[in-house]
Amino acid sequence: MAGVAEVIWGLATSHVPSIGAAMDRGKTEDPNWKDLFDGYAPARQWLAQHEPDVAIVVYNDHANGLDLDIVPTFGIGTADHYRVADEGYGPRQVPDVIGDPDLSLHLLESLVDENFDLTVFQELEVDHGLTVPLSVWTPDPGDAWPCPVVPILVNVIQYPQPTAARCYALGQALGRAIRSYGEDVTVGILGTGGMSHQLAGARAGFINPEFDAMWLEKIHTDPAALAALSREELIREAGSEGIELIMWLIMRGAMADEVTKVHSHYFLPASNTAAGIALFDNRAPQPA
């Protein structure tokens, strides 16, 4: 019996390495961190009761899995196993990531047929951009993450990044690709990165809570409005590294037009970054 794959939830979350480090070093009760992790708790509880069969993590690499000699705009992993990268101080002590090559190849074929020019990664080491969001979702994975993962990579580091509109369109095509997968699986999708921050230059330390509040609201209610922002607007309003928020639009595009917000939380600073989390239930009743 052929089934139908379904996105059951979408999770937007920052992937700042220091969030992982705070967990790895048992500092989650530290006064500088407690509010962040308290803010994660409701999302984690809901997620623990809604475990998908497979997760798609939209993220970017940070000089760990990829070099700058080859910079793909969009990539997808098709491996059955992704090792956790050594970012320069030993790999994080978290489980390696198990892949789902069948789903990866289905998504690849669907997306290439929809004119998305993906780069295929048959080998890939995953860095904090992917593993920190898994930790935000599942703080104590034990020997294994809750389910297999399909990594989707986005160039957010080197101009020209894909436009916000292109990311949103990719998400919409990804949603169609998931729904056309003839297997009866549930899918969680994670859009990672952000929120506003800038690491270098005279404007280093830039954070924009007003913009972030707007983004947290509209990613729920009006993602198409966010998709209309230009690179320059994003960098000006969210900082040169905050532009990575475009990855949230891929997650959001794969979901229904109307979704139910389960929980969101905003915290700063996580390292030099404003950290946000937003969890959406995709199985909300559609308006009549």
Place this chain on the structure above:
Amino acid sequence: MAGVAEVIWGLATSHVPSIGAAMDRGKTEDPNWKDLFDGYAPARQWLAQHEPDVAIVVYNDHANGLDLDIVPTFGIGTADHYRVADEGYGPRQVPDVIGDPDLSLHLLESLVDENFDLTVFQELEVDHGLTVPLSVWTPDPGDAWPCPVVPILVNVIQYPQPTAARCYALGQALGRAIRSYGEDVTVGILGTGGMSHQLAGARAGFINPEFDAMWLEKIHTDPAALAALSREELIREAGSEGIELIMWLIMRGAMADEVTKVHSHYFLPASNTAAGIALFDNRAPQPA
């Protein structure tokens, strides 16, 4: 004074390694090869009188510059220098390829803004897929090829290849990108590969002259019809390796709707391949 860049010609040509080898070993008068090289002569004479400022070569790599761990659908080189790859028997004794990073980055930015998800190659060794077409154009380059080159790479080896329609659309966007380059330069564009051939399987040795004749005609007069062919039709009619003919559509898409054929020639076999050449003048008067 800002200028306007202009595509002055398009050259479609096979890139079979044995064509390069026949030239490198002085076998062009050999009875098995003479008709091929005689067929190149009128194109070469015209091209020698129409030297562009820069060339764009659309090609694919064959296990020399790229490994299969990363398979980009479309790539573009942005380097100032591309070394000739050692394909396993020493590099071809031809000049290294000089790049044009400014044009590369202009094309990249334009094409990403037009929703083509290119992969950027800052380092790249180029194999026969790129150097044989340069030799077809310029048999005796001396110390240097006639002009700098921008390489555009296409995945034609691993399914799913980009569709023919996507390649044609990329070519059309490439034409717009060239015309928006604010420098007064002339551009030659090469679409490489084909024609019909199949290297492996029980159907190895497959060649389809009727299909090739149709393709040679319609690449001139009706490329959109070729762009409508599916991967399966292309592989069935042109062979599993003949699908690389889709790269001709990128060249053709960058040219005007109406072009003048300068010369074409068809020859077989070059190694296991039907070899074609077709040269088009892009400065034909447009219909009123």
Place this chain on the structure above:
Amino acid sequence: MTTAVAVAPPSPPIKGSPMSTNETGGRLNVPGTPIFDGQTSRRGLRLNKMLMSFRSAENRERFSADEAAYCAEFQLAPEQTQAVLDRDWTAMIDLGGSIFYVYKLAMMDGRSMQYLGGVFTGMTEEEFLAELRAGGRRG
């Protein structure tokens, strides 16, 4: 203006194909035609990596000195190693080898693409070449 391109209906399977290269692949079905798709490429990844390493003379020498050990270094599956040691070109393709990669081993052995074509089709190199010179094979 676009006109429809006339392409022939699907060909019937080629009769009497003597070799076992997989007749269909992935989402496509073209008889006698291996399709190098994602699953094939996954299967052949380590084999193809090894074959690509033959670009360098040093690696070619190391391989020639101890072929099995070199295969082990690249973590080939046992049947892939056997196919390489036996120069079973059809098996290499079946086991995920890409023809462009497999050809690098053939070149080391002094074999031509026409020789490989003969192997894939159950002919001698001369017979295969004669068919190419007569206008290529149909099917």
Place this chain on the structure above:
Amino acid sequence: MTTAVAVAPPSPPIKGSPMSTNETGGRLNVPGTPIFDGQTSRRGLRLNKMLMSFRSAENRERFSADEAAYCAEFQLAPEQTQAVLDRDWTAMIDLGGSIFYVYKLAMMDGRSMQYLGGVFTGMTEEEFLAELRAGGRRG
């Protein structure tokens, strides 16, 4: 339905920026904000390759044993080598370093991203951290 998102007009340049990181980059113009564009990445390619090599402990040790020799091995430009030897973080960014790559050297030195932020903005690490904790810098 899509509504326009209100974003602020371009900000005026930040006054009194003490450092010389390039104020504009590529096609974009955001004051105080280096844009890591294609030309920057070309300029920084060898520097970034070297910085990425610090993922491995063996490479970190080789670098520490003779920093200049290690820079030469990666064919850095003289001014890039000087910036590395001097730990001139602003110059590294100006010379094409990506902050994610430059940070790997900072980590080797036991420096935090807040320390780097202080350098880029002419503050001590403590001052910079205090501004972050107060809600981040505007501009």
